Structure formats: structure tokens, C-alpha cells
Amino acid sequence: MALLTVENLKTYFHTDFGLVKAVDGVSYEINEKEIIGIVGESGCGKSVSQLSTLQLITSPPGQIVDGKVIFEGRDLLQFSANGSEMRSIRGGQIAIIFQEPMTSLNPTLSVFQQIGEMLELHLKMDKEMQRKHSIELLKQVGIPDAERRIDDYPHQFSGGMRQRVMIAMALSCNPKILIADEPTTAVDVTTQAQLLALMQNLVNQYNTSLIIVTHNLGVVARYAERIYVMYAGRIVESGTCDDIFNQPKHPYTIGLLKCVPRLDEAEGTKLVPIEGLPPNLINMPSTCAFLPRCPYSIDKCREEVWPPLKRVNGQYVSCYVDTRR
Amino acid sequence: MITYIIKRLIQAVFILLLLTFIVYGVMRFVPGDPLLMYLGATDIQALSPEALDQARQELGLDQGILVQYFKWLGNVFQGDWGKSFHFKADVLLLISQRMPVTIYLGVLAFFFSSTIGISLGIIAAVRRGKWADTVATLAANTAITIPIFWLGIIMILIFGVSLGWLPIAGFTSPFDDFWLSTKKLIMPVICLMIGSMGSNARLTRTSMLEVIRQDYIRTAWSKGLKERVIILKHALKNSLIPVITVMGLQVRFIFGGAVLIEQVFAIPGMGRLLVDATFGKDYMVVQGCVLVIGIIVVLTNLIVDISYGWLDPRVRYD
Ligand SMILES: Nc1ncnc2c1ncn2[C@@H]1O[C@H](COP(=O)(O)OP(=O)(O)OP(=O)(O)O)[C@@H](O)[C@H]1O
Ligand SMILES: [Mg+2]
Numbered sequence: 001m002a003l004l005t006v007e008n009l010k011t012y013f014h015t016d017f018g019l020v021k022a023v024d025g026v027s028y029e030i031n032e033k034e035i036i037g038i039v040g041e042s043g044c045g046k047s048v049s050q051l052s053t054l055q056l057i058t059s060p061p062g063q064i065v066d067g068k069v070i071f072e073g074r075d076l077l078q079f080s081a082n083g084s085e086m087r088s089i090r091g092g093q094i095a096i097i098f099q100e101p102m103t104s105l106n107p108t109l110s111v112f113q114q115i116g117e118m119l120e121l122h123l124k125m126d127k128e129m130q131r132k133h134s135i136e137l138l139k140q141v142g143i144p145d146a147e148r149r150i151d152d153y154p155h156q157f158s159g160g161m162r163q164r165v166m167i168a169m170a171l172s173c174n175p176k177i178l179i180a181d182e183p184t185t186a187v188d189v190t191t192q193a194q195l196l197a198l199m200q201n202l203v204n205q206y207n208t209s210l211i212i213v214t215h216n217l218g219v220v221a222r223y224a225e226r227i228y229v230m231y232a233g234r235i236v237e238s239g240t241c242d243d244i245f246n247q248p249k250h251p252y253t254i255g256l257l258k259c260v261p262r263l264d265e266a267e268g269t270k271l272v273p274i275e276g277l278p279p280n281l282i283n284m285p286s287t288c289a290f291l292p293r294c295p296y297s298i299d300k301c302r303e304e305v306w307p308p309l310k311r312v313n314g315q316y317v318s319c320y321v322d323t324r325r
Numbered sequence: 326m327i328t329y330i331i332k333r334l335i336q337a338v339f340i341l342l343l344l345t346f347i348v349y350g351v352m353r354f355v356p357g358d359p360l361l362m363y364l365g366a367t368d369i370q371a372l373s374p375e376a377l378d379q380a381r382q383e384l385g386l387d388q389g390i391l392v393q394y395f396k397w398l399g400n401v402f403q404g405d406w407g408k409s410f411h412f413k414a415d416v417l418l419l420i421s422q423r424m425p426v427t428i429y430l431g432v433l434a435f436f437f438s439s440t441i442g443i444s445l446g447i448i449a450a451v452r453r454g455k456w457a458d459t460v461a462t463l464a465a466n467t468a469i470t471i472p473i474f475w476l477g478i479i480m481i482l483i484f485g486v487s488l489g490w491l492p493i494a495g496f497t498s499p500f501d502d503f504w505l506s507t508k509k510l511i512m513p514v515i516c517l518m519i520g521s522m523g524s525n526a527r528l529t530r531t532s533m534l535e536v537i538r539q540d541y542i543r544t545a546w547s548k549g550l551k552e553r554v555i556i557l558k559h560a561l562k563n564s565l566i567p568v569i570t571v572m573g574l575q576v577r578f579i580f581g582g583a584v585l586i587e588q589v590f591a592i593p594g595m596g597r598l599l600v601d602a603t604f605g606k607d608y609m610v611v612q613g614c615v616l617v618i619g620i621i622v623v624l625t626n627l628i629v630d631i632s633y634g635w636l637d638p639r640v641r642y643d
Binding site: 056082086096109117121155166 | 539541543546563639
């Protein structure tokens with residue numbers, strides 16, 4: 001059985017403009033020691049789905065209206081949002097790294113205070129142990145002069161270094177799953193590669209499963225074993241990394257791949273962005289949300305509701321069209 | 326940090342010089358001759374010119390105003406703050422008797438306005454939109470708008486006169502009779518702190534609401550911390566940064582308010598001394614009081630600036 005199974009997760013936001021179905025029936029799973037990628041354009045509900053599994057959605061306006069999040073046999077959504085069971089999972093069993101390293105650390109607490117409090121909370125370490133362990137963690141994530149930097153404040157670190165601190169903090173209590181929500185969007189390409197390699201290294205070492213959330217298919221290609229492609233609050237295709245790259249089936253995935261630079265392609269191949277804009281998640285039609293941008297659409301797409309995921313050669317695809325032809 | 330403090334203190338000296346000089350000048354140009362007060366007479370015609378001249382010389386009033394000011398200043402540095410015409414006593418002695426009363430009153434008012442105000446603000450923010458928020462916000466807005474002079478009188482009428490629960494006036498040292506002293510201070514302290522309490526509550530609420538939707542608060546939640554820890558450890562320090570600025574200003578309001586409240590409740594503090602001295606043209610006393618109040622305000626500003634550094638490590642002193 002999978003370590004974490006998300007089933008038919010639905011998270012809606014009640015806004016002044018109407019009901020935003022940010023996550024609308026998402027299912028995925030991750031096994032022990034596995035690395036998966038969740039990929040999709042900005043605003044498709046990646047962050048919201050991840051926050052929902054830990055019940056970190058602010059309510060109001062957000063509300064998890066349906067679904068199950070089974071972790072080690074228990075449905076996390078049955079726990080009260082800020083009750084002790086949910087809290088012991090957060091940080092202790094499932095940790096999350098957010099996309100903005102500049103603002104995700106508390107500016108008024110030192111790095112030691114911010115890592116130490118987790119060690120105290122989940123591992124019941126005393127101050128001295130916390131200190132030793134925190135320094136050890138900072139060294140592992142490659143922060144030079146860790147003994148001294150441990151008492152520094154976030155503003156004294158660069159963006160990349162802060163994200164390293166975030167990684168150290170997230171891994172501090174040896175969680176079973178690490179969710180990295182676009183951990184590298186805010187840093188330059190070199191730092192991005194370093195951070196991903198670092199995370200891959202550490203999760204291997206700690207036997208932690210890793211969920212990489214990103215809008216860039218290229219980022220996950222090297223690391224993820226399986227990929228889920230999200231569009232407008234739903235998973236539209238999933239499969240192994242190889243399958244997704246070599247034989248994408250959903251028109252959206254095909255489009256995404258056309259805008260990823262590839263090494264195996266002849267030089268001069270044009271990167272083609274997907275035309276049109278992602279849909280507004282308010283008042284969505286019941287037909288396929290990708291329809292207005294889809295170059296493959298057939299009459300059936302306009303007549304029937306959004307197709308459910310169906311299995312095609314080991315992949316799952318939500319599309320009426322056989323794009324292979 | 327040390328150089329910063331020294332810099333600020335040197336600045337403070339100049340501010341105080343300017344302040345006392347202005348007050349010195351103003352006191353000498355308002356109508357009413359200090360000589361009359363000094364001699365205890367009401368009619369200048371009744372005094373012989375010789376007597377007037379002699380008095381003028383005694384007081385040094387025959388010299389130019391600048392000379393007089395610098396003489397006063399020189400004496401102040403030597404511990405001689407001049408004499409009061411009215412009390413026939415040393416100004417420094419008078420102030421040292423009155424000052425502790427006002428400081429005690431002010432510190433109590435400041436303490437309660439900050440603790441109660443900030444707590445109300447936190448509760449309102451955390452329970453945003455719930456009844457606790459409604460009650461706290463209503464209380465804060467009422468507290469800000471209430472005229473304290475009127476409040477003092479109404480409280481005297483209700484709790485002092487009608488119900489007879491509290492003494493209506495006067496001051497007793499807490500060392501002589503703590504309970505009586507406290508009873509006498511309840512109403513004046515409420516009057517003095519109520520406005521600041523209201524603005525602290527409102528400001529804390531706004532600032533806290535802003536802080537709790539920051540990314541780092543979401544991070545704190547994702548670590549599995551309890552709400553109490555998140556609010557008090559992660560959010561409060563950040564929320565207090567703007568509140569501290571206003572609290573520094575409030576020290577001034579509290580001293581200003583003390584002038585009024587000491588009149589209403591007949592409390593023998595510095596505020597009352599200053600009012601009596603101003604009407605009596607007892608200018609040495611006025612000068613002394615202004616100097617002391619100036620020093621307190623300047624020092625609290627310095628403390629506020631230093632506490633920024635403690636609240637927010639990003640603040641640099643240079
Ligand atoms: N607090 C909120 N109130 C209203 N709508 C929200 C809120 N948070 C998220 N949404 C909506 O939910 C949708 C999904 O947001 P989400 O943050 O999950 O996107 P994302 O896929 O993570 O995008 P990005 O790549 O930009 O991080 C968006 O359309 C957004 O407008
Ligand atoms: Mg996101």
C-alpha cells in the first residue's frame with residue numbers, strides 16, 4: 001500500500017466573485033522512498049492541493065469539501081484542523097517547503113530558534129541537543145560556518161541560503177514525506193539545480209519520500225519517478241517520468257513538453273508556448289477545461305462532461321481524443 | 326550601538342536647550358509681571374520704585390533675557406534650579422517631591438494601557454469577526470473617543486459621590502497605605518490610560534491581522550506548532566513593531582493628560598505644580614518642570630528606538 005493516498009480531494013474558496021474550485025477531485029499517491037512530481041501552470045491548484053493534505057487552508061475563505069488523505073492507514077482529513085493529531089503529523093511526519101524563501105522564514109527569530117522549536121516539539125530535545133542537531137543540519141544542507149550562522153537571522157542569508165535553511169528545517173524531524181512546493185522558483189538556475197540535487201541526496205539518505213511541485217516539467221524530469229500533470233484543479237495525466245516524456249497522451253502534456261528545452265532534440269527546434277490562458281476557476285463549464293486551448297478537440301469534447309481519467313498503457317489520461325494518431 | 330546612544334544623547338541635549346530656551350522666552354512675554362508675584366503685591370503703584378529695583382536685582386531681572394537664561398542654565402548644571410516665588414522653596418526640592426507622584430501615576434497608566442490594549446488587540450485579531458472581536462473593537466473605539474476630563478468627572482459623580490466606593494480626590498503614597506493609595510488611583514489611572522489603551526488595541530489588531538497572513542506564519546503552522554505559540558512567539562513580536570512607535574508617543578500624551586487629571590482629582594503631582602506655577606508666573610518652577618518632562622520624553626524616545634532593535638533584528642543603528 002502507498003504511504004500517502006489522496007483520493008478525490010476537493011478544495012473550494014468562497015470569494016466575492018464566486019466559488020473558486022481550486023482543487024476539484026484530485027487523486028494521487030506516493031510510495032515510501034519515492035520521488036513524484038506534480039506539474040502544472042500557475043494557478044492550477046498545485047499549492048492548494050498540497051496545503052489541503054495538511055489542512056493548512058485558511059478557512060474562510062477556503063474549505064476542503066470532499067476527499068480522503070490516507071497516511072499510514074489513517075484519513076488525515078478526519079482530524080480536527082489544528083488538533084494534536086494533525087499537529088503531530090505536520091512537521092513531524094509530513095514536512096513542507098514553500099515557494100518563497102524570502103518570506104517563509106520569520107524575520108524576527110534566529111535560524112536556531114526556528115529549527116530548534118521543531119526539534120523540541122517533535123523530538124523532545126533539550127536546548128543543548130537542539131543546538132548540536134541544528135548545527136549538524138545546517139552543515140548537511142551546505143551552509144558554511146554553521147556554528148556561527150546558526151544564531152543569524154533570515155535577512156542575513158541570501159535567497160538560496162534561506163531555501164537551504166528551509167530544507168534543513170523541513171528535514172529536521174526526519175519526516176516520512178517532504179513536500180517541496182516550487183522550492184526553486186525564486187532562485188537562479190544554478191542554485192535551482194544545486195538545491196534539487198541536495199534535496200534528492202538528503203531524501204535518499206533519510207529514506208524520505210519527496211513530492212516536487214513545479215510548473216516546469218524540465219525540473220522534475222531528472223528526479224521524479226512518476227509525474228502527475230494538473231490542469232484547472234484536476235489531474236489530467238499521470239504516469240512514469242519516461243512515459244510522460246516519451247509518449248505524452250493528453251494534449252496539455254504535449255503542449256507542456258513543447259515548451260521544455262530538451263537535450264536530445266536538434267538545435268534550433270522551436271519552443272512553442274501553449275496558446276491561450278489557463279481558465280478562470282470561477283464558474284467553470286462542465287466540459288473539459290482545456291477545450292478552448294486544445295488543438296486536438298473533437299465534437300465529443302464539446303458535448304460531454306470533462307472526461308474521467310482512464311488507463312492507457314500504464315498511463316492515466318483524461319481525454320476523449322487519441323492523440324497518438 | 327553605543328555610538329548610536331551617545332549620538333542620540335548629544336542630540337537630546339540640544340533639544341532640551343532649545344525647549345527650555347523657548348519656554349523661558351514665552352514665560353517672560355506673557356502678561357503679568359513676575360515681580361508682583363514675588364513681592365506678593367497686587368498693585369504695582371503701591372510699591373516704591375526702590376523696592377521694585379531691589380527685587381529686580383535680587384531676581385536678576387535687570388539683566389538681558391539671554392544673560393538670564395544662560396545664568397539659569399549654568400546654575401542648573403551646578404544643581405541650583407532656582408527658587409519658587411510662591412513656595413519660597415528650592416525648585417529642585419519641589420520637583421523631587423512632586424515628580425514621583427506623577428511618575429507613579431504615569432507608569433501605572435502606561436503599563437495598563439499597553440498590557441490591556443495589546444491583549445485586547447490580540448484577542449480581536451485572533452477571533453476576527455467573532456463576538457469577542459466585536460466587543461473588543463467597540464471598546465477600543467469608545468476608549469479612543471471618550472473625553473478624559475468628562476470621564477473623570479462622571480466617574481467621580483458615580484463611583485465617588487453616588488456609590489461612595491472610591492475616594493474622589495487626593496493622593497496617598499503606596500508605601501504609607503497601599504490599599505488606600507490604590508483606591509485613590511483607580512479613577513485617575515483609568516482616565517489617563519483609556520485613550521492609549523484604545524489606540525494600542527486598534528493598532529495591535531490591525532497589525533496582527535496583517536502579520537498572520539504572512540508566509541512565515543503559514544510556515545509556523547506547517548511545523549505543527551500550537552496556535553498559542555504561533556500567535557505569541559511568531560506573530561506578536563512582528564505585530565508590535567508599529568505599536569511600539571505609537572507607545573513612545575503615548576508617553577507624551579500621558580504626561581499631558583496628567584496635567585489635566587491631577588487638576589480634576591486634586592493630585593499633588595508635577596502636572597499640578599506646572600499649572601499652578603504657570604498661572605503664578607513662578608517661572609523658575611515652570612523651567613524646572615519643563616526640563617524634567619523634556620528629559621523623560623527624550624529618554625523614552627531613546628528607549629523606543631532601542632527596543633526596535635530587540636523586536637526587529639533587521640534594524641541597524643548607525
Ligand atoms: N486564499 C485564497 N482565496 C481565494 N482563492 C484562492 C486562495 N488561494 C488560492 N486560491 C485560488 O486557487 C487557485 C489555485 O491556487 P494555487 O496557489 O494552488 O496555484 P498553484 O498551482 O500553486 O500556482 P503557482 O504556480 O502560482 O504557485 C488559484 O486560482 C487561486 O486564485
Ligand atoms: Mg503554488
